Every structure is written in structure tokens, then in C-alpha cells.
Amino acid sequence: MSREILRIATRSSPLAIWQAEYVQQRLESLHEGLSVELVRIKTQGDKILDTPLAKIGGKGLFVKELEEAMMDGRADIAVHSMKDVPMELPPGFELPVICEREDPRDAFVSNTYESLMALPEGACVGTSSLRRQAQVKANRPDLVVKSLRGNVQTRLGKLDAGEFDAIILAAAGLKRLQMHDRIRYEMPPEESLPAVGQGAVGIECREGDARTIELLSPLSDKDTWDRVVAERAMNRRLEGGCQVPIAGFALLEGDELWMRALVAEENGGRVLRAEGRAPRAEGAALGVKLAEELLGKGADVILQALYQKH
Numbered sequence: 001m002s003r004e005i006l007r008i009a010t011r012s013s014p015l016a017i018w019q020a021e022y023v024q025q026r027l028e029s030l031h032e033g034l035s036v037e038l039v040r041i042k043t044q045g046d047k048i049l050d051t052p053l054a055k056i057g058g059k060g061l062f063v064k065e066l067e068e069a070m071m072d073g074r075a076d077i078a079v080h081s082m083k084d085v086p087m088e089l090p091p092g093f094e095l096p097v098i099c100e101r102e103d104p105r106d107a108f109v110s111n112t113y114e115s116l117m118a119l120p121e122g123a124c125v126g127t128s129s130l131r132r133q134a135q136v137k138a139n140r141p142d143l144v145v146k147s148l149r150g151n152v153q154t155r156l157g158k159l160d161a162g163e164f165d166a167i168i169l170a171a172a173g174l175k176r177l178q179m180h181d182r183i184r185y186e187m188p189p190e191e192s193l194p195a196v197g198q199g200a201v202g203i204e205c206r207e208g209d210a211r212t213i214e215l216l217s218p219l220s221d222k223d224t225w226d227r228v229v230a231e232r233a234m235n236r237r238l239e240g241g242c243q244v245p246i247a248g249f250a251l252l253e254g255d256e257l258w259m260r261a262l263v264a265e266e267n268g269g270r271v272l273r274a275e276g277r278a279p280r281a282e283g284a285a286l287g288v289k290l291a292e293e294l295l296g297k298g299a300d301v302i303l304q305a306l307y308q309k310h
């Protein structure tokens, strides 16, 4: 009997490979006789490292080339960090599964300083994300934020070379790559509200590919799904397509979702916040409601100004 084969399109960064191998191992242990192969793709987003992402087409860059591989049959699924998945998928694709979430928080990493608040006046913090930058500046207007791109190893290398006093990364990436020891502390959501979908891995496939969806379905985590649906509904309503200083973070308390959201000026001058609760089945409506509350507070003006600039 011939073995059934499923191919995973993945970016070639160590974190992307970790995520793809995680899905590969789970699928192979769940389905006897299934062989899962990795198809490594070097995306433009990984190749162009000297330009802020927002300027070269945003995070969609990481996803598009994996979709091309699925469309032309080189691969059957793509494994993504949910944080990098655009709010609208192109026609012909769906994202049926989100796996159990890793730590969603941002991590403060420094070889010298204990915390953001312990940094000396005028210290230099590295981050490529406008969301992190805005919250750093809101907490510490005196700090200098400098752009930092590249995969996790590259970013840590720049910190170690002395280019920054501290950097901020997703805790999930560091934990998955066995680099827990680099984390000085996990930043509480009050200090750095995480990005929509941060720490969660999603699996995309060709729309209506019933056999693939059947194979994937045991990997789905319902709690993570409900949280990320609420967060993404907020982002979609704000049309936070390209890289923008938007944060959205939902927690489950029993069967109730508690979600906090934020839109900020990139210099941290204004930080608009909204929060609310809803039954877990009504996460999408909660996300939209919080987005509209933020728009009512002036988020539309902040986002418009930003889109004109980038």
C-alpha cells in the first residue's frame, strides 16, 4: 500500500522550520501511514532585511509565496504565525485550524538591564514593530527606539554586538527555539499589549480540500481559535492591513472572553484603549465593537495619518 503524502510549505527561518516540524510531527503521530514533508521557501520578506517591512508590502509578504506553492501543487498546507496572516485570505484558500497558543506576551531581552523601567535615560531599544515602539515610547518617552529586523537569531546577534541596550521580541519565538534564558521578563499586557494572534500557529490550505482539512482537524485548539477570532475581527474592522500600531489580546475566563485593544501613535504620544467582555461564541462581535469604540476615540485619524506616511 502506498503511503499518503502531505507537503508543508514553510519559510526557511529557524522559527518557521520549528513550527512546520511541530505540525509535521503531530500529523505523523496522529495518522498512521501519513508521510509529511517540508518544502522550504525563501520569501522576499526573509531576503530583504534592510528595509522596514511596512515599506516593502507588509507582513503579507511572508504568506503570499507560500500560497503560490499551494496553488501550483508543490505543497498542500502552509504553517504560519497567526500574527503574520493578513485579515483577508485571497480567494481559493482557507485557514481551518489554529493550534494551541504559546506564550502570547512580548519578551524584554537585555544583557545588562532588568526591565524597561530600569533602562537609563536615553537608552536604545531595538524593535521593528510599530506596536512595540509605540508602547515603549508611551511608557518611556526618553528612550530611543531603533529599527531591528531579521530572524530571531539575527536580532539577538545585534543585541550582543552592542547595537542596542535592550530588544523586544515575541516570547513565543524564544521559547520555541529553546532560548527561554534570554528572556529577562515577559512584559505584562498592561506594559506591552500583544499583537493580534501573537504566539498562535495557524494552518492554511486550498479552499475545500476536504481530505487535508480532515487530517488537520485534530490539531485545532478551540480556546485559541475563539481568542484569535475576536482579536482578528478587531483588526479587520480597523483595516489594520499593513504594519500598524494596533494591539489586541483576548483571554478566556471560563466561557467568557475578556479582550483588550489599543491603537497608538507610533511615537507613543496618544494611546487609545478599549476593553470588553462577551460570551466566547460572540468573539467576532466583541472585536468589532472594540474596534468601533477605538474609531470613535480617534483611531481613524491616527491610522489615516500613518497610512499616508508609509
Ligand SMILES: NCc1[nH]cc(CCC(=O)O)c1CC(=O)O
Pocket: 081, 082, 083, 084, 168, 169, 170, 172, 173, 197, 198, 199, 200, 201
Ligand atoms: N513578525 C515576525 C514574527 N512573527 C511571529 C513571531 C513570533 C512568534 C509568534 O508570534 O507566534 C515573530 C517574531 C517576533 O515578533 O519577535
